[in-house]
Amino acid sequence: MSDSKATNALSLLQTVFGYDAFRSHQAEIIDDLVAGSDCFVLMPTGGGKSLCYQIPALIRPGTAIVVSPLIALMQDQVSALKANGVKAAYYNSTLDYESADQVLMQLHTGQLDLLYVSPERLLNQTFFQQLQQLPIALFAIDEAHCISQWGHDFRPEYSKIGQLRDYFPQVPFIALTATADAATRQDILQRLNLHQPHVHVSSFDRPNIRYTVFEKRQPMKQLLSFLEARPGHQESGIVYCLSRKRVEEVALQLQDKGYRAKAYHAGLPGDVRQAVHQQFIRDEVDIVVATVAFGMGIDKPNVRFVVHYDLPKNIEGYYQETGRAGRDGLESEALLLYGAQDIVTARHFVENNPNEDQRRIENFKLSCMVDFAEAQSCRRSVLLNYFDERTDHACGNCDICLNPPRFFDATVAAQKALSCVYRLDQGFGVRHVIDVLRGMEHERIRQLNHQSLSTYGIGKEYSVVEWDSLIRQLIHLGYLVQDIQQYSVLKLTEKAGDLLKGKVSLQLAMPRNKVPKSTRGGQKNKADLTADELERFETLRRLRKDIADSEERPAYQVFGDAALIEMAKRCPQNDSELLAINGVGESKLARYGFEFLNQLRQFE
The missing domain is CATH 3.40.50.300 (P-loop containing nucleotide triphosphate hydrolases)
Incomplete structure (x- = not known):
C-alpha cells in the first residue's frame, strides 16, 4: 500500500x-x-x-x-x-x-x-x-x-x-x-x-472475559446466584440451553423472578423470534434464553455475560458463543454449568451420526470440550492451546486461577465407589450407586435387596454432591465408563483393577458446585468512576436510549458503553474534544454531537 x-x-x-x-x-x-x-x-x-x-x-x-x-x-x-x-x-x-x-x-x-x-x-x-x-x-x-x-x-x-x-x-x-x-x-x-x-x-485470547465452570447442581439456583450480583435491569446477557423445552422452562422461571427475559428457538414463529431479537438489541429485554442458533447474527457490543446451562458439543461453538460477551472490550463473564448426564447425552447424539468420519471428528471435539470443563489448570490456557496458541502461564482471570481447586488423597473413596459398582454387577447408574454408598433407605433399594450388600452405607462421610463429583472424576480419568446403550449404567475399566488392589494411589479435586456471586461485568467496568462520573454516565445512557428509540435503532449504534464511560470521565465540551472520544466519528458527531455536548456542558 x-x-x-x-x-x-x-x-x-x-x-x-x-x-x-x-x-x-x-x-x-x-x-x-x-x-x-x-x-x-x-x-x-x-x-x-x-x-x-x-x-x-x-x-x-x-x-x-x-x-x-x-x-x-x-x-x-x-x-x-x-x-x-x-x-x-x-x-x-x-x-x-x-x-x-x-x-x-x-x-x-x-x-x-x-x-x-x-x-x-x-x-x-x-x-x-x-x-x-x-x-x-x-x-x-x-x-x-x-x-x-x-x-x-x-x-x-x-x-x-x-x-x-x-x-x-x-x-x-x-x-x-x-x-x-x-x-x-x-x-x-x-x-x-x-x-x-x-x-x-490473531490471538484467540479475550482477556476481558472471565471463564467459570461449575458442576451442575440445581442449575436454576446456580444461575440465579450468578445473576443476583447484577442489580436492576441494566445488563444484557444470553443463556444457552440445548433443547427448546429447556429454553422455555428457564425463560419462564427467570420471568417469575422478575427478570426481563425472553425465549428464542427455531420452533417459535418467525415474527416472535424477530421481536425478541429487536427487543434484545434495543435493551428492552435483558436476557435471552436460547438455543445456540441465537446470537449468530447479533453484533451487540454490550453483552455482559453468556451462560451455558448445558455442555456445548465442541470448543469452537463454546468459544464463539462466549465471544458474544464483551465485544466492546469491557469486562464480561462466561459461566458454564455441566454435569455427567450432559456428556452422556452429547455422546449419544454423536454416536447416532451415520457418517463415520463426522462421528470420529465430533467425538474428538466433544472429548476436548469435556477436558476443558473438567480442567484443573488455567482454563484460558486449555482454550488457547486447543487453537494451537501455546501458552503455559496462568491468566489470573478464570475460576481455576482465582480459586484453585483443593486436592485430597481419594484412594479409599475411589476404592469404595469402584467396589460398589462391582457389587452391583455393573448394572446401575450413578444415582443408585451413590444411594447404596450412602446407605439410603427407599423402596427400590429394599426391592432389590441392596441393603444387604457389603458396600451398603460405607460412604456416609460424603454428601450426594461430593460422591457425584468423585464418580465423575473417576469416569474422566478412565476408571469407570457409562454405557450409553444400557441406560448409562456404570462399568469398571481394566484400569480400575490396580486401584482396587491398592497398587496405585489417587489424588482428586474437592467438588465445587456453588457459583459465587459475580463481582464483574458492567458494574465492575464502572467501578472506577467517581459518584459524579457515574451519575453522568447514567444521564448519558438515558439520553442515548431516547435518541435510539426515536430513530428505531439499537442504543449501541448511537454510542457504545465504552464511549459513554469515556465521555463521563473526560466530559468533552466542544466538537474536537468529542471527536477525541473513541467511537465518535465525523458522521456521529454531525448526527448526535449537538445533543450530547449540550448535556455534557450541563455537567460543568
Whole structure:
C-alpha cells in the first residue's frame, strides 16, 4: 500500500468509525486487501474483523460484496454502517420485490460501498451474471468456517462459493472466521480456491472475559446466584440451553423472578423470534434464553455475560458463543454449568451420526470440550492451546486461577465407589450407586435387596454432591465408563483393577458446585468512576436510549458503553474534544454531537 493509501486507511478509521488506532493485524490485513491480495483471517469475535474489509471497501473502486449466512447480522451491520455515514445495503430473502429492486438499482448505479448478500442470493444465476458486468472492490466471505465439513457449523449452501474465484480473477477475496482448528483452516483455504492468500491469525485470547465452570447442581439456583450480583435491569446477557423445552422452562422461571427475559428457538414463529431479537438489541429485554442458533447474527457490543446451562458439543461453538460477551472490550463473564448426564447425552447424539468420519471428528471435539470443563489448570490456557496458541502461564482471570481447586488423597473413596459398582454387577447408574454408598433407605433399594450388600452405607462421610463429583472424576480419568446403550449404567475399566488392589494411589479435586456471586461485568467496568462520573454516565445512557428509540435503532449504534464511560470521565465540551472520544466519528458527531455536548456542558 502506498503511504497515501495507508494514511487514507487510518484517516477513515478515525473520521468514519471514530477510533484512534488499529487493533492487532487490522492494518496489515487492510494493506494486503487494498493491494489486491487474497487473505484468510482468523480473528476472535470482537477482534474487529469487519473493519478489515469495510475500510478497503471505502478505498478500492467499486462495490464490496460481503457474503454472510446470517440475515440478522447483515441487517445489524448495514444499520451500523449507515449510522457512520457509509453507503451500505443488504440483499436477501427478507426484502420485498420493490425493496430488492431498489437495492439492485443502487448497485448498478454505483451508489453502494458495500452490499451484504446471502450465499443463495449470490449464486442466483441472474444476479451472478450481473455482478460480472460491474466493478467489484472485493469479495468478503464471512463465517468462512461454514464452508468446511470439518467445521463446527458446516452449511451446504456455502459449498459452491469456491467457484467465485475463477470468475473474478482480478478481484481480491478475504475469508474471515472467528473459530477454526488447523484441519478446518486448511479445508477453508482449499475449498475457497484462494490465490496465494496472506494468512493472518490473531490471538484467540479475550482477556476481558472471565471463564467459570461449575458442576451442575440445581442449575436454576446456580444461575440465579450468578445473576443476583447484577442489580436492576441494566445488563444484557444470553443463556444457552440445548433443547427448546429447556429454553422455555428457564425463560419462564427467570420471568417469575422478575427478570426481563425472553425465549428464542427455531420452533417459535418467525415474527416472535424477530421481536425478541429487536427487543434484545434495543435493551428492552435483558436476557435471552436460547438455543445456540441465537446470537449468530447479533453484533451487540454490550453483552455482559453468556451462560451455558448445558455442555456445548465442541470448543469452537463454546468459544464463539462466549465471544458474544464483551465485544466492546469491557469486562464480561462466561459461566458454564455441566454435569455427567450432559456428556452422556452429547455422546449419544454423536454416536447416532451415520457418517463415520463426522462421528470420529465430533467425538474428538466433544472429548476436548469435556477436558476443558473438567480442567484443573488455567482454563484460558486449555482454550488457547486447543487453537494451537501455546501458552503455559496462568491468566489470573478464570475460576481455576482465582480459586484453585483443593486436592485430597481419594484412594479409599475411589476404592469404595469402584467396589460398589462391582457389587452391583455393573448394572446401575450413578444415582443408585451413590444411594447404596450412602446407605439410603427407599423402596427400590429394599426391592432389590441392596441393603444387604457389603458396600451398603460405607460412604456416609460424603454428601450426594461430593460422591457425584468423585464418580465423575473417576469416569474422566478412565476408571469407570457409562454405557450409553444400557441406560448409562456404570462399568469398571481394566484400569480400575490396580486401584482396587491398592497398587496405585489417587489424588482428586474437592467438588465445587456453588457459583459465587459475580463481582464483574458492567458494574465492575464502572467501578472506577467517581459518584459524579457515574451519575453522568447514567444521564448519558438515558439520553442515548431516547435518541435510539426515536430513530428505531439499537442504543449501541448511537454510542457504545465504552464511549459513554469515556465521555463521563473526560466530559468533552466542544466538537474536537468529542471527536477525541473513541467511537465518535465525523458522521456521529454531525448526527448526535449537538445533543450530547449540550448535556455534557450541563455537567460543568
